[in-house]
Amino acid sequence: MYFPYLRGKQFELLALRDFATGNQSKEKLVPIIEPVKQQFGGLNTAISTMLDSGLQFAMILNPKDGDFKHPNVNNDILGSLTSLVGMHDSWIPAYIYKRNANVLLNHIDQNNLQQVMIILPNGADVNDESLMDFLRNERVSYIVNGNNGNRSTRARLLRLNKQLISLEDRFNNKSRNADYADPDDEFFSDDFAYYNADGLYGFSDYTSLPKDFIEGGMMPYAIAIHLTYQKADDQIFVHHFVSDNNFDQSNVRGKFHEAAIKIAPFYGNGIAHTAAVDELIEKASQEDGYPGLGYIKKLSILNHLELINGILSD
Numbered sequence: 428m429y430f431p432y433l434r435g436k437q438f439e440l441l442a443l444r445d446f447a448t449g450n451q452s453k454e455k456l457v458p459i460i461e462p463v464k465q466q467f468g469g470l471n472t473a474i475s476t477m478l479d480s481g482l483q484f485a486m487i488l489n490p491k492d493g494d495f496k497h498p499n500v501n502n503d504i505l506g507s508l509t510s511l512v513g514m515h516d517s518w519i520p521a522y523i524y525k526r527n528a529n530v531l532l533n534h535i536d537q538n539n540l541q542q543v544m545i546i547l548p549n550g551a552d553v554n555d556e557s558l559m560d561f562l563r564n565e566r567v568s569y570i571v572n573g574n575n576g577n578r579s580t581r582a583r584l585l586r587l588n589k590q591l592i593s594l595e596d597r598f599n600n601k602s603r604n605a606d607y608a609d610p611d612d613e614f615f616s617d618d619f620a621y622y623n624a625d626g627l628y629g630f631s632d633y634t635s636l637p638k639d640f641i642e643g644g645m646m647p648y649a650i651a652i653h654l655t656y657q658k659a660d661d662q663i664f665v666h667h668f669v670s671d672n673n674f675d676q677s678n679v680r681g682k683f684h685e686a687a688i689k690i691a692p693f694y695g696n697g698i699a700h701t702a703a704v705d706e707l708i709e710k711a712s713q714e715d716g717y718p719g720l721g722y723i724k725k726l727s728i729l730n731h732l733e734l735i736n737g738i739l740s741d
Contacts, residue, residue: 428629463493607667687711
């Protein structure tokens with residue numbers, strides 16, 4: 428099972444909506460969504476689309492990033508997500524653990540939530556008895572553990588007899604888009620091939636995005652399109668398609684074309700491609716095909732979702 432971790436920003440939500448409506452077989456993919464905006468209209472729309480299409484998801488009810496970093500913000504996520512009302516069997520309540528077991532248990536009890544997911548982004552301290560007692564609670568069904576490389580930690584978590592999911596930051600984030608040109612091809616993950624052998628219920632990553640939340644951004648000097656692909660039976664790589672003339676912030680449309688025209692020759696070497704890749708290739712062939720930076724990100728995410736879903740569904 429694959430549990431992609433996504434923030435509830437506009438183009439992440441659009442990627443989820445497109446995936447939900449564009450893929451008939453999606454039982455192997457359960458997105459984890461962390462709200463980051465107090466305006467819930469886009470999130471409610473995405474939830475309705477996922478519910479209507481039968482895509483199960485986990486919703487974080489105590490988000491920590493974006494608008495929810497501020498102490499005075501309305502954090503009644505359940506009350507704000509009206510699309511979740513009466514749909515308890517179709518989604519998983521999720522919480523980020525930060526030494527706040529009592530607070531989480533109170534919220535779980537007050538809302539009579541079952542089969543809860545607990546997320547430990549930086550990994551579990553299995554020597555913390557208060558944490559381990561909390562994870563043993565009968566209402567906790569899923570544990571998402573970051574930095575899952577420690578075998579002894581994994582073994583002790585497995586003994587809790589919960590559904591254990593690894594969470595790893597697989598994207599090699601760089602400060603400048605131009606830096607992705609060298610190397611332009613990097614190992615991304617083999618989690619999909621070995622999570623079962625490791626005794627895990629599933630695996631999670633931040634898709635083709637970095638772990639750290641970024642509120643916004645400036646107009647880049649370079650355009651970089653990040654596309655994951657299956658390089659071998661047990662390996663996923665990410666290829667970075669980068670523009671060439673990156674000396675200033677001008678001519679973003681031209682830079683998109685420089686980057687995007689490299690996609691078709693790369694995939695022409697017999698590499699299987701997704702509907703998202705096909706759309707990028709089509710836009711590269713159009714005179715005015717530049718769709719905007721957010722849309723490029725959406726297609727990068729969508730490609731990754733379609734890729735992993737296709738591998739797990741075979």
